[in-house]
Amino acid sequence: MNSTAQPQITVIGLGSMGFGMALSLQRAGFDVVGCDVSAAGRDRFQAEGGRVAATPAEAAAGSAIVISVVVNAAQTEAVLFGADGCAETMPADAVFISAATMAPDVARGLAARVEATGRHYLDAPISGGAQRAAEGALTILASGSATAFEKAKPALDAMAATLYELGDSAGTGAAFKMINQLLAGVHIAAACEAITFAAKQGLDIRRVYEVITASAGNSWMFENRVPHVLDGDYAPRSAVEIFTKDLGIIMDMARTEKFPVPIASSALQMFMMTAASGMGRDDDASVARLYGRVTGTPLPGDA
Amino acid sequence: MNSTAQPQITVIGLGSMGFGMALSLQRAGFDVVGCDVSAAGRDRFQAEGGRVAATPAEAAAGSAIVISVVVNAAQTEAVLFGADGCAETMPADAVFISAATMAPDVARGLAARVEATGRHYLDAPISGGAQRAAEGALTILASGSATAFEKAKPALDAMAATLYELGDSAGTGAAFKMINQLLAGVHIAAACEAITFAAKQGLDIRRVYEVITASAGNSWMFENRVPHVLDGDYAPRSAVEIFTKDLGIIMDMARTEKFPVPIASSALQMFMMTAASGMGRDDDASVARLYGRVTGTPLPGDA
Structure with a gap:
């Protein structure tokens, strides 16, 4: 580690979130080593002056802080314990910060395996989208040991506008994220x-947006996603498949707990229908297109 | 009508909303005649210096504006066309303002019958709760003829902080309200x-409230209703039965339109279970108690 100049940090996963987080860390003065399975992802980070490595094992060597920003638990496990995993190449006192959304018991299991090597694990799911990642203005829902928090703090400060410290062991951050x-x-x-039911009735859906966002029926998601429908713009800011995954995790958790979640279950089925009909990688507001196509209700840009 | 001093307005239905609206109108300088089937409702308004009448027919005589703030379409029809209804006792050029939540086609039907008598009808569902009713700060989602709006305007100004003029015929206001x-x-x-699933996992639900209200999972209703759960306070601000009614109307509308509404349908079933288990007249946050009792998850005040 280059401890006399900029401390080195590793970011594994340079997708829309990880790329922005890596840039925020660079801006905060860290020497960031990026890693991604995709050459295009690595090239994009190099174009911003970042250093890259081809494997997690290589990227993590010499970094006191390793941040994993991959899609799910399986990828996180591969980053740590796969063929080129970093669990044993990180310095002996390093902290591994895991940002992927996953079930709490899976986060606990990964933490236990990392901690068994003497290294530290921070369960740190993120929220806020690509733009806030690039601005260093994420919300981070973190839990872990006092040591993990202490070691992770310089990176957390550079990436987050809001850091919730939710508990002293892995899993609690994951649980909060799953409720969200x-x-x-x-x-x-x-x-x-x-919004599609409103269109079916012939209402002016721009007016519906205006009225609902000022009324008791509003939600953060209604306010954020319905404009995609109004504009007929389904370029993925967040894809349908994120929610088939995350509501799927909810189903697994709920079944394990014997806790019925009928509302979440219905929502999952709508994301499933949307993905099944070929829109899985489109913006998650595509669920409106599914309703529109099934019912013959024209929506902007999808008539 | 006492046209030399304060103009007379009639308010039919002196429940939590109508009572507050009547007070707002009094404060704005109108001579308000209140009417309610319940003697207690009439007495409460008299104690505030209001005049009362025993029947809609009697209450509406001499009022250029008659406002109906009853629970549903059936009561609105009775107010107008029942044994002591006001449809024929209102002055010939009066406007009838209907605030009840109902299906759009039912609103259109009532409007047509009122307009056939030469009088005017404003479809004007309200939103905002009892406190904002008392403050004259409601949101009103109105549609109707230009004449109906013009005649209703003095009353609307006294009752609403936000008036949406949504169309030139009855039914549109109702449709916007149903989407809400x-x-x-x-x-x-x-x-x-x-919130109950969070409690089941042993999370600190006050912390969950804090995190979610600052995150993308927030909704106006989450922010407003979850405090009732945190406090274990199920005194009805708005009762479970309001939503068995209103989501029931959604089901009727959707079936007529052949429009599937699986999410709303699941929500209705949870309100139905809550009402069926004896909590229909309690606060609508009682759905959390239903989840808690079914799953053996202790919630504050309901362990």
Whole structure:
């Protein structure tokens, strides 16, 4: 580690979130080593002056802080314990910060395996989207040991506008994130159901947007996603498949707990229908297109 | 009508909303005649210096503006066309302002019958709760003829902070209100599902409230209703039965339009279960108690 100049930090996963987080860390003065399975992802970061490495094992060597910003638990496990994983190449006292959304018990399991090597694990799901990632203005829902927090702090400060310290062991951050995802998924599906039902009745849906966002029926997601429907713009800011994944995790958790979640279950089925009909990689507001196509209701840009 | 001093306005239905609206109108300088089937409702308004009448027919005589603030379409029809209805006792050029939430086609039907008598009808569902009713700060989602709006304007100005003029015929105001109710109902049920699922996992639900209200999973209803759960206070601000009614109207509308509404349908079933288990007249946040009792999850005040 280059401790006399800029401390080195590793970011594994340079997608829309990880790329922005890596830039925020660079801006804050860190020597960032980026890693991505995709050459295009690595090239994009190099074009911003970043250093890159081809494997997690290589990228993590010499970094006191390793941040993993991959899609799910399986990828996180591969980053740590796969063929070119970093669990044993990180310095002995390093902290691994895991940003992926996953089930709490899976986060606990990964933390235990990392901690068994003597290294530290911070369960740190993120919220806020690509733009706030690039601005260093994420919300981070973190839990872990006092040591993990202490070691992670310089990176967290550079990436987050709001850091919630939610508990002293891995899993609690993940659990909070899953509650957020349950609500977010239901609210997107409900927004799509409602705005398309309004269109079916011949209402001016721009006026509906104006009225609802000023009324008790509003949600953060209604306000954020319905403009995609109004503009007929389904370029993915966040894809349908994120919610088939995250509401799927909710289903697994709920079944394990024997806790019925009928509202989340209905929402998942709508994301599933939308993905099944070929829109899985489109913006999650595409659930409105599904309702529109099934019912013969023309929506802007999808008549 | 006492046209030399304060103009007379009639308010039919002196429940939590109508009572507040009547007071707002008094404060704005109108001579308000109140009417309610309940003697207690009439007495409460008299105690505030209001005049009362025993029947809609009697209350509406001499009022250029008659405002109906009853629970549903059936009561509105009775107010107008029942045994002691006011449709024929209102002055010939009066406007009838209907505030009840109802299906758009029912609103159109009532308007047509009132207009056939030469009088005017404003479809004007309200939103905002009892406190804002008392402050003259409601949101009103109105549609009707230019004449109906013009005649209703002095009363609307006294009752509303925000008046949406949504169309030139009855039914449009009702349709906007139903879209709001679809979302509001889903968001209440989802909030109750999520907060109780969080409790089941052993999370600190006050912390969950803090995190979610600052995150993308937030909704107006989550922010407003979850405090009732945190405080274990189910005194009805708005009762479960309001949403069995309003989501029931959504089901009727959707079936007529052949428009599937699976999310709203799931939410309705949760309000139905809550009402069926004896909490129909309690606060609508009682859906959380239903989830808690079914799953053996202790919630504050309901362990």
